[in-house]
Amino acid sequence: MSSPNSDTRTRILESAWKLLEADTGGTVRMSDIARTAGVSRQAVYLHFPKRADLLTATTRYLDEVNDMDARLAKSRSSQDGIERLDAFIEAWGGYIPQIYGVAKALLAMKDTDVEANIAWTNRMQAVREGCEAAIKALADDGQLTSSMTQTQATDTLWTMLSVRNWEQLTRDCGWSQDQYMDFTRRAAHRVLLTV
């Protein structure tokens, strides 16, 4: 508990991640995570008082491990509007598979648990800001379609890039990650760019 990255804490986060990633149908329980971390159920509660805490900590842990900041920084570096849009789609769309397990669990709690709702909303708000910046870059370059306001365009991109859309296309429709990325980029161009 003292050190923010104690051994046990990391093992719990790692276990949560693995279980959620592999999640087949049934929900992952606190006791499951404890067991695969080789630790008592109460030890988990010692580090993460609520289930939602553990889940959000897991997303932060994943961000760290996957160096999400670097990915996003790269997407911000492009100058040209379209390049920037593509870079953002690449960055976020490519990251979804990494966090899908945890995201799913958080989404499932969202409707009943306030804390989970807040955590998820914050996270999605961050993504939205990325969308907003990309749209602004597009508008500044005169490449944004005239049929939408910037806000509407942001909403649109944000929705196209939602985890649920990724889920439907790759899980329910069986698309590969490459197909998903190709399609999303093309669709975004068709919907957002001037003709």
Next chain:
Amino acid sequence: MSSPNSDTRTRILESAWKLLEADTGGTVRMSDIARTAGVSRQAVYLHFPKRADLLTATTRYLDEVNDMDARLAKSRSSQDGIERLDAFIEAWGGYIPQIYGVAKALLAMKDTDVEANIAWTNRMQAVREGCEAAIKALADDGQLTSSMTQTQATDTLWTMLSVRNWEQLTRDCGWSQDQYMDFTRRAAHRVLLTV
């Protein structure tokens, strides 16, 4: 129980509908439904053994009340591909608000309850078939973009018309139903039609 539409049964369905429609945050419990139907909790179980049964029965009830068949029939009558696409978007997109409450509850159970999962999947499969027919009509008229197979186009339309997309745009982004419909139609055209 004897008559498939006994008074009590209908009152339960009606209550479920109202509560789910008005659902603010917390889940609607079996006891809530019983109470507002003016009936004991067990009476509910007498008619609907499982929660999932009640929810699916509620969707069927809504289909009946809203005459969903008629809506869909109308969308099938158009001959021209684009007209048919628009009619289908109109029919389904306009119906989502009616079923959103129940749909949300069913979606929430989907991951933990097999029966709910099956019910939801069936329902979405029916929608997918509508998409498929619209895409086929488009292809037959030579109006479908050459950059996708018919299956991919169907997946795309189906995803655009998902309840979760409707939810994100109207709930999270605050779009009106009209804005949603307008946008969806235009976006579908941009993505699916030949240029």
Next chain:
DNA sequence: TGTAAACTTGACGCGGTGTCAAGTGATGAA
């Protein structure tokens, strides 16, 4: 008058989250 269907009442089991209290075993400071 009797019986059966529809519903009520009140109790219980189950699974999962979260809490609590007492105990154990290492580490480190006096």
Next chain:
DNA sequence: TTCATCACTTGACACCGCGTCAAGTTTACA
């Protein structure tokens, strides 16, 4: 050397929803 503290364990318990069960009550109708 001893004693305190920290990180963890053990086992119990409360709470909440769902779903079940058994024994009533009411209404209808034969």
